[in-house]
Amino acid sequence: MGGGNIQSEQIRTLYRQTETVLLANCVNGAIVCALLWTSTPHAWIAGWLGATAVISAARFVLACRYRHAKPEGADARAWGTRYVIGSVLSGALWGGAGFLFLQDDSPLSQLLVVFFVGGMCSAAAGTLAAYLPAFLGFISPALAALALRVALFGDPLHDVLAGVIVFYGVGLYAVARVNHRSLAEAFALRYENAELVASLSRAQRGLEQNNRTLEQRVAERTEALRKQTEALRDAQRLEAVGRLAGGVAHDFNNLLTIILANISELVDRDGLDARTRAALREMHDAGSKGADLVRQLLAFSRRQRTTPETFDLNRTLAGMDRLLVRLLGEGVALKLELHPDTLLVHMDPTQLEQVIVNLVTNARDAMPEGGVVRVQTETAALLEETRGIASGVYAVLRVSDTGIGMDRSIRQHIFEPFFTTKDVGKGTGLGLSTAYGIVEQVGGHIDVSSEPRRGSSFAVYLPLSAATAERPSSSPRLVSGFRALLRPRAKPVVMLVEDEPTVRSVTRRILDRAGYRVLVSSSAERALEIFAGLSEPLDLLITDVVMAGMDGPRLAERLRDALPGLKTLFISGYSREHAVPRDVSHSIGFLAKPFTHDELLAKVSELLAEPEEARLAAGREE
Numbered sequence: 001m002g003g004g005n006i007q008s009e010q011i012r013t014l015y016r017q018t019e020t021v022l023l024a025n026c027v028n029g030a031i032v033c034a035l036l037w038t039s040t041p042h043a044w045i046a047g048w049l050g051a052t053a054v055i056s057a058a059r060f061v062l063a064c065r066y067r068h069a070k071p072e073g074a075d076a077r078a079w080g081t082r083y084v085i086g087s088v089l090s091g092a093l094w095g096g097a098g099f100l101f102l103q104d105d106s107p108l109s110q111l112l113v114v115f116f117v118g119g120m121c122s123a124a125a126g127t128l129a130a131y132l133p134a135f136l137g138f139i140s141p142a143l144a145a146l147a148l149r150v151a152l153f154g155d156p157l158h159d160v161l162a163g164v165i166v167f168y169g170v171g172l173y174a175v176a177r178v179n180h181r182s183l184a185e186a187f188a189l190r191y192e193n194a195e196l197v198a199s200l201s202r203a204q205r206g207l208e209q210n211n212r213t214l215e216q217r218v219a220e221r222t223e224a225l226r227k228q229t230e231a232l233r234d235a236q237r238l239e240a241v242g243r244l245a246g247g248v249a250h251d252f253n254n255l256l257t258i259i260l261a262n263i264s265e266l267v268d269r270d271g272l273d274a275r276t277r278a279a280l281r282e283m284h285d286a287g288s289k290g291a292d293l294v295r296q297l298l299a300f301s302r303r304q305r306t307t308p309e310t311f312d313l314n315r316t317l318a319g320m321d322r323l324l325v326r327l328l329g330e331g332v333a334l335k336l337e338l339h340p341d342t343l344l345v346h347m348d349p350t351q352l353e354q355v356i357v358n359l360v361t362n363a364r365d366a367m368p369e370g371g372v373v374r375v376q377t378e379t380a381a382l383l384e385e386t387r388g389i390a391s392g393v394y395a396v397l398r399v400s401d402t403g404i405g406m407d408r409s410i411r412q413h414i415f416e417p418f419f420t421t422k423d424v425g426k427g428t429g430l431g432l433s434t435a436y437g438i439v440e441q442v443g444g445h446i447d448v449s450s451e452p453r454r455g456s457s458f459a460v461y462l463p464l465s466a467a468t469a470e471r472p473s474s475s476p477r478l479v480s481g482f483r484a485l486l487r488p489r490a491k492p493v494v495m496l497v498e499d500e501p502t503v504r505s506v507t508r509r510i511l512d513r514a515g516y517r518v519l520v521s522s523s524a525e526r527a528l529e530i531f532a533g534l535s536e537p538l539d540l541l542i543t544d545v546v547m548a549g550m551d552g553p554r555l556a557e558r559l560r561d562a563l564p565g566l567k568t569l570f571i572s573g574y575s576r577e578h579a580v581p582r583d584v585s586h587s588i589g590f591l592a593k594p595f596t597h598d599e600l601l602a603k604v605s606e607l608l609a610e611p612e613e614a615r616l617a618a619g620r621e622e
Helices: 003-016 018-035 042-069 074-101 107-127 132-151 156-267 274-300 313-319 321-328 349-365 431-441 481-485 501-513 524-532 552-562 597-608 612-621
Strands: 309-312 332-337 344-347 371-382 392-401 445-450 456-463 493-497 517-521 540-544 567-572 588-592
Touching: 003 018, 003 042, 003 074, 003 156, 018 042, 018 074, 018 107, 042 074, 074 107, 074 132, 107 132, 107 156, 132 156, 156 274, 156 501, 156 597, 309 313, 313 321, 313 349, 313 371, 313 392, 321 332, 321 349, 321 371, 344 349, 344 456, 349 371, 349 392, 349 431, 349 456, 431 445, 431 456, 493 501, 493 524, 501 517, 501 540, 501 597, 517 524, 524 552, 540 552, 540 597, 552 567, 567 597, 588 597
Parallel strands: 332 371, 493 517, 493 540, 540 567, 567 588
Antiparallel strands: 309 344, 371 392, 392 456, 445 456
16 A cells, blocks of 8 residues: 555545535635724725635636546646645635734624634544645634734734744644544545555455366366266276186187097098098088187187287278278278378287278178278377376377267277177177277277267377397298107106096097007196106196186296206187296296197197207206
8 A cells, every 4th residue: 555545535525525615615615804904904805705605616626626537646646736726725825814903992703713724724624634734724814814913913812822823823733643644544444445455356266266166176186087077987997898708708619629629539530421520521611610619718818829029000991991991892992091100019910800801890780871980099108197008109090980870878889899889790790899809808808889870980009119020930820841750759748637527528538549658637636646656757747727716827836846847838718928827948838728639749749759958958947
């Protein structure tokens, strides 16, 4: 709060009282003139009244102009000076009245003049106290002229009276000072309160703004939390379905192992007629298709067997151009837009092709009346997790269509196995779920955006690899012809540990007929007991991975502690990555269920025929 504001308010108070002050001047002046009309020259009275009227009119005009200007600060001080000049002129008029109208021989005139001049000065101590220069400008000429006229009488009584008038003026000034101080404090308090109210108003506006901002942020966080909760719920549902699918696939692999192993054994028997042999082959083909279906379930549950490689995503798509065109058929156009840079990804290329085919097929089926399928590649660098996609650098494969689109209720279920909106017989509901499982298995993510009648877009995020793309020279599923021809030594001792009775039975039968001596156990604990009582060397351990109680890898570790270099073959319905801990030893093999008669014997023969130097080298590493 500044002093200029208080001074402006003081001057405003002066002008606010102008009409009252001028009216008092005119009324009191008229009364004085009427009472002294008979004892005072008329010319003096008329002249004084005329001067009073002119000065009062000028001050009234000044007040009107002030209200129109509404000055503040330095401008207000100039208007204060003008008011002081008017006060000085009015005080001089009243001082002149005292000098002119005070007569030696008329006690009445002396009483009237002193009374009215003193009364006007006393009133000024209240009306002009807001601005002391205006008060002093009024009483100084009024009381000075009156005291001088009284002193001119020359007698002691009038001299005393002149002194009383001066003392009276000093007293009025003291009173005016007190009134002035009270008014100044009131004005200061008023402005302090105004500033406090303004500060509180600003604080309230700031608080309201902060509340609005906070409400907006709460709404944004609530919406983000809702989306995260929804994404988490979807992920948990898919994870639960994946675990279920993986468990079902594992059990199916056991059943298919029994079926395919027995069929492969029966189909090679002599004496079968053509019809029986054809029926067995049809059963074998049906079992193989079942194995393909199980592989799709395992892909969804991220437990499929994989052969990861580092390769260029763009080159793979370019090589599939003709295949995709044939897949889309007539009426659907393919637009391939590849990123100019090499996009290296690390995964099983066959699985990537499966993802691409599934997405393109899904896009085609969403456009029964034709349209455009756009396949694009690009890169994305995510600094933080976005829509369930972890931060990192990704190669993005985007497959978009102009088809019928999907609403939110359908989008929530499209990655669930066996969920489909297609007609009966036109889809298994495993295409998108398989693609989802494959992509999640390599640390990627599939993001979908779609609206009814506005098409769909699937964005596949695959982690970019900085490694050089290298294709292995041969598939790891192929068995060396040389090793397959090597015959094991006479009656090798094989311990078979399998908790599924039928799988155990058919596997034992295959090994028995191949000339192996087979020790059979339904659990790891029983296998340890058999091994403890064994009086001859054990050549090979064949064990299931997942069993009740002690699992296969733990059993193998216990037996290898007692018999270093023991060759081990793990069999499982899961992939090696999910079933067996990483091991660099040459004496450990893995065979995925379902397997055939020939695949089992080839893998056993390969392990038992391992060169001695490789076995010794493995022993030295241990």
